[in-house]
Amino acid sequence: MRRMGLRAGIIGRVALVLAASAPARASSELGPPLVGARFELRSEGPQVEAREWLAVLEAAWPQYASFFGAAPKLGADERLAVQVHETSEAMNAALERDGVGRIAAGGIYAFKTRKAYFFRQPSAWYTRALLIHECAHQFHARLEGDKDRPGWYAEGVVEHLAQHAWDGTNLQLGIVAPISLEDYPKAALARLDSSDFDFAARLADGGFDRPLGMHLVRLLHRRHAADFRAARKKLDAGRPLDAADWARFGRRDKLEAELRAMVAAEQQPFRVGFVDWDARQFEQRDDGPAWSLRGQAQGVVSGAHAARECAWLEFEAAFPERLGRLGAQLDWIATNDHTVLLASRDGTALVQRMTPEGRWTNLLEPRKLPQKDGSTTFGARRLRIERRADEQGAPLAAVLVDGVELLAAPVRNSHFGLAFDSGTVDFTGIRYAPLAPRTDADAKSGSGKAGPKRR
Ligand SMILES: [Zn+2]
Numbered sequence: 268m269r270r271m272g273l274r275a276g277i278i279g280r281v282a283l284v285l286a287a288s289a290p291a292r293a294s295s296e297l298g299p300p301l302v303g304a305r306f307e308l309r310s311e312g313p314q315v316e317a318r319e320w321l322a323v324l325e326a327a328w329p330q331y332a333s334f335f336g337a338a339p340k341l342g343a344d345e346r347l348a349v350q351v352h353e354t355s356e357a358m359n360a361a362l363e364r365d366g367v368g369r370i371a372a373g374g375i376y377a378f379k380t381r382k383a384y385f386f387r388q389p390s391a392w393y394t395r396a397l398l399i400h401e402c403a404h405q406f407h408a409r410l411e412g413d414k415d416r417p418g419w420y421a422e423g424v425v426e427h428l429a430q431h432a433w434d435g436t437n438l439q440l441g442i443v444a445p446i447s448l449e450d451y452p453k454a455a456l457a458r459l460d461s462s463d464f465d466f467a468a469r470l471a472d473g474g475f476d477r478p479l480g481m482h483l484v485r486l487l488h489r490r491h492a493a494d495f496r497a498a499r500k501k502l503d504a505g506r507p508l509d510a511a512d513w514a515r516f517g518r519r520d521k522l523e524a525e526l527r528a529m530v531a532a533e534q535q536p537f538r539v540g541f542v543d544w545d546a547r548q549f550e551q552r553d554d555g556p557a558w559s560l561r562g563q564a565q566g567v568v569s570g571a572h573a574a575r576e577c578a579w580l581e582f583e584a585a586f587p588e589r590l591g592r593l594g595a596q597l598d599w600i601a602t603n604d605h606t607v608l609l610a611s612r613d614g615t616a617l618v619q620r621m622t623p624e625g626r627w628t629n630l631l632e633p634r635k636l637p638q639k640d641g642s643t644t645f646g647a648r649r650l651r652i653e654r655r656a657d658e659q660g661a662p663l664a665a666v667l668v669d670g671v672e673l674l675a676a677p678v679r680n681s682h683f684g685l686a687f688d689s690g691t692v693d694f695t696g697i698r699y700a701p702l703a704p705r706t707d708a709d710a711k712s713g714s715g716k717a718g719p720k721r722r
Pocket residue numbers: 271272273400404422425
């Protein structure tokens with residue numbers, strides 16, 4: 268038996284943040300098996316949701332196969348078995364019944380039963396990521412055997428795959444996750460930048476943490492495909508890579524520079540302000556990347572904002588049935604210090620700032636949205652936020668609705684984004700241009716080259 272998916276620390280942190288939005292507990296009885304082409308899934312939760320998870324897994328299968336270069340052979344009526352529990356307690360009771368024993372993690376692929384088990388996490392994205400994670404272990408084990416493998420590799424592979432977007436039909440694995448509470452690219456960059464990080468020592472002992480292991484797998488898989496395939500034979504046999512194996516990927520300092528460049532280039536574009544955001548789509552268009560995100564909140568203002576300051580950000584959103592107000596994030600400093608534009612169904616828009624004392628204050632008089640088809644009601648709108656400067660050079664967020672300028676509000680930065688309260692809302696076609704980096708240093712050095720400077 269192998270205890271995989273040691274996520275307890277992360278889960279504790281996420282649970283704390285999202286306690287208010289955790290879904291209601293369902294019964295602790297597992298429902299009937301839902302049988303797909305490759306997987307068989309049982310859940311204690313709603314069957315409609317379980318059917319969607321099964322669809323996620325069926326869509327994952329060919330993408331797992333594409334990553335590993337092959338798929339396990341299943342018997343005529345054989346499916347990979349998956350169990351989803353509502354709580355850690357229910358999962359551990361099932362693991363005890365199955366003779367696997369209790370675990371401290373959020374999930375496990377158990378050698379003994381060859382089943383994947385996990386329990387519901389505090390957000391839809393994270394629960395799905397764990398589903399993809401544990402079943403990637405299962406797929407890997409069925410393909411290459413139930414074996415302990417070097418941690419950076421075993422966990423790096425499945426974490427790479429689990430970075431995903433799912434819009435209800437299409438699944439994209441192995442992407443830069445548009446948004447997640449657990450931000451691995453950010454953690455990996457911090458690790459690479461820390462003064463005590465020693466790449467040579469980590470190659471020698473294999474002690475890359477998950478965020479770095481995930482990116483190392485990603486780098487080797489994409490940029491050193493043939494050599495990685497060869498190295499995986501050894502790793503899949505459960506043996507670590509030695510200095511001669513690593514030397515096949517080129518000079519060590521060059522490999523480290525490649526890893527750092529990849530991590531820096533593949534940072535997540537959005538950050539969660541509050542509370543639960545799901546990554547629906549990522550699309551590489553001719554004019555740059557576009558994303559779709561779904562927010563869920565109950566009775567609180569919820570926001571997500573660009574990780575970098577923006578020159579502009581735009582998106583489309585339609586006012587759903589059950590929603591209080593809908594709009595945009597105009598700046599972001601902290602949960603108790605940020606500015607939003609929120610419009611009600613009838614099109615009355617307010618710019619409000621949350622103050623550190625925990626109060627909302629109105630920055631401007633209410634405005635009505637520009638008319639669309641003869642009405643100011645929100646309906647379906649395209650919003651664009653542009654960074655401008657006032658006469659003193661202080662930043663302003665200009666809000667354009669369907670191309671018509673509505674207002675310009677004073678802001679402290681241009682971490683623009685999405686905001687709403689109460690309900691579920693899809694923001695689509697989200698695009699943004701990061702603010703051009705300040706060029707003082709470049710001007711001084713006379714170098715027009717932008718690139719990693721810290722290491
Ligand atoms: Zn794992």
